[in-house]
Amino acid sequence: xxxxxxxxxxxxxxxxxxxxxxxxxxxxxxxxxxxxxxxxxxxxxxxxxxxxxxxxxxxxxxxxxxxxxxxxxxxxxxxxxxxxxxxxxxxxxxxxxxxxxxxxxxxxxxxxxxxxxxxxxxxxxxxxxxxxxxxxxxxxxxxxxxxxxxxxxxxxxxxxxxxxxxxxxxxxxxxxxxxxxxxxxxxxxxxxxxxxxxxxxxxxxxxxxxxxxxxxxxxxxxxxxxxxxxxxxxxxxxxxxxxxxxxxxxxxxxxxxxxxxxxxxxxxxxxxxxxxxxxxxxxxxxxxxxxxxxxxxxxxxxxxxxxxxxxxxxxxxxxxxxxxxxxxxxxxxxxxxxxxxxxxxxxxxxxxxxxxxxxxxxxxxxxxxxxxxxxxxxxxxxxxx
Ligand code: PMP
Ligand code: GLN
Numbered sequence: 001x002x003x004x005x006x007x008x009x010x011x012x013x014x015x016x017x018x019x020x021x022x023x024x025x026x027x028x029x030x031x032x033x034x035x036x037x038x039x040x041x042x043x044x045x046x047x048x049x050x051x052x053x054x055x056x057x058x059x060x061x062x063x064x065x066x067x068x069x070x071x072x073x074x075x076x077x078x079x080x081x082x083x084x085x086x087x088x089x090x091x092x093x094x095x096x097x098x099x100x101x102x103x104x105x106x107x108x109x110x111x112x113x114x115x116x117x118x119x120x121x122x123x124x125x126x127x128x129x130x131x132x133x134x135x136x137x138x139x140x141x142x143x144x145x146x147x148x149x150x151x152x153x154x155x156x157x158x159x160x161x162x163x164x165x166x167x168x169x170x171x172x173x174x175x176x177x178x179x180x181x182x183x184x185x186x187x188x189x190x191x192x193x194x195x196x197x198x199x200x201x202x203x204x205x206x207x208x209x210x211x212x213x214x215x216x217x218x219x220x221x222x223x224x225x226x227x228x229x230x231x232x233x234x235x236x237x238x239x240x241x242x243x244x245x246x247x248x249x250x251x252x253x254x255x256x257x258x259x260x261x262x263x264x265x266x267x268x269x270x271x272x273x274x275x276x277x278x279x280x281x282x283x284x285x286x287x288x289x290x291x292x293x294x295x296x297x298x299x300x301x302x303x304x305x306x307x308x309x310x311x312x313x314x315x316x317x318x319x320x321x322x323x324x325x326x327x328x329x330x331x332x333x334x335x336x337x338x339x340x341x342x343x344x345x346x347x348x349x350x351x352x353x354x355x356x357x358x359x360x361x362x363x364x365x366x367x368x369x370x371x372x373x374x375x376x377x378x379x380x381x382x383x384x385x
Contacts, residue, residue: 004127011119012347016332020341026372029341031167031313033232033363036287038273038280041231045269053264059256061089061240062264068271069225069240076200076278079212085245088252089267091259092237093197093226098124100193100222100241101159103254105130109158114144116348118167118195130159134350139307139318139357142171149184157188165198165208165311168348168359172202172310175209182216191247192217197226197239200281202311203289212242219244222251227270232284232363238262238270288313288363295362295369302377313363316345319356324383327354331383338379340372 009015016029060066066083073079081087090096097120105111107129113121114135125132133152135144162181164173173181185192194211202208211221227238241251292309299306305322309315317324319331326334328344335342335358343359346352362369 016341025336025339025341027341028360028372029343031361032234035365037232041269041273044272045265048265048268053268056261057264062267065089065267065271068274072274077210081242086248088241088255089262090239091262093224093239095259096224096239096241099254099258101128103250104159104191110156112152112160122350142169153184157190159191161193163195167312168314168345170309170312170314178214182214192221195224197229198312200230231273236266238266291362298373303380313361314359316357316359328358331358334383339375
């Protein structure tokens with residue numbers, strides 16, 4: 001057996017969802033919405049299933065979805081992509097991450113990563129033979145500076161992996177940060193993989209800046225997107241990689257022996273959805289922002305201290321500032337016993353980091369959020385003891 005997998009626990013998301021199901025707890029752990037998806041996207045996929053979209057589509061994705069992705073980013077981010085040579089449709093962002101890391105890393109290559117990091121990153125980098133170089137980001141701003149990058153980059157740096165907006169810190173990197181990073185990427189001739197699955201879920205009037213909008217990064221970056229996040233359909237697992245032709249041709253080789261293709265009827269639904277007008281995306285964001293504010297207001301009124309959330313479906317409790325003297329794993333166990341599942345943020349660190357923040361998913365109906373608030377506020381005195 002491969003020792004990496006043999007020694008690995010089940011992901012925290014699966015674990016906490018299973019515990020929530022078993023105990024009947026309200027699940028604010030794993031990130032999935034319980035409402036808010038567009039019916040016309042579902043109808044389009046359902047109709048496609050009945051109208052011949054059932055055999056292997058082209059390996060890089062259906063022409064209609066690749067055209068829709070290109071048109072979408074032209075419209076929303078001012079980025080020009082050639083659907084034929086710069087887009088590869090994958091089975092979710094997870095497959096895109098795996099394909100990109102397998103395609104770009106050779107044994108011994110150094111990979112710069114920023115933590116907290118999404119839990120799939122490190123195992124994928126290590127299995128691909130990469131040597132991780134970690135930059136630790138700190139609350140409340142979760143930003144890097146030139147000194148941190150200078151420490152992480154070496155002549156052996158081949159790949160950089162960034163997540164923007166960042167799960168679980170719910171923070172974003174702005175254009176100036178991306179331009180700073182671009183200087184280091186260019187100096188080392190590295191490739192930047194940008195996991196931008198949360199690109200549309202940004203709040204308070206902010207606008208996401210894609211790496212493809214930065215001229216110095218346009219042709220040395222792989223941008224990863226996911227329909228699961230854009231349309232609140234996490235089970236669909238439709239994602240994509242956007243990159244210059246010389247990168248895309250190699251990415252497609254890795255993709256062809258992972259999943260090869262992605263269900264064509266789902267691609268039809270996503271293609272339709274990406275063409276929605278800007279008003280739909282603004283309303284989607286506003287809906288999640290309202291949910292964020294509802295959960296935050298209830299928890300703060302009940303005595304919790306929270307870290308800010310500028311994007312994603314997540315925000316975190318600051319345990320120490322909330323008067324809870326436990327680490328995140330202990331606090332998550334206690335809250336589960338009180339009827340609410342959460343995610344301890346230590347799952348997003350490479351080392352055996354003890355963290356004192358707990359992630360909550362607010363992409364839920366008002367009644368679900370209100371019930372969770374009531375249970376969490378009632379549990380707070382016990383958590384403090
Ligand atoms: N990257 C990040 C940062 C994520 O948060 C997620 C899912 N929450 C993924 C990748 C995986 O996306 P998908 O379900 O499309 O594989
Ligand atoms: N990305 C989701 C989250 O952050 C979980 C995805 C998964 O369960 N693999 O909650």
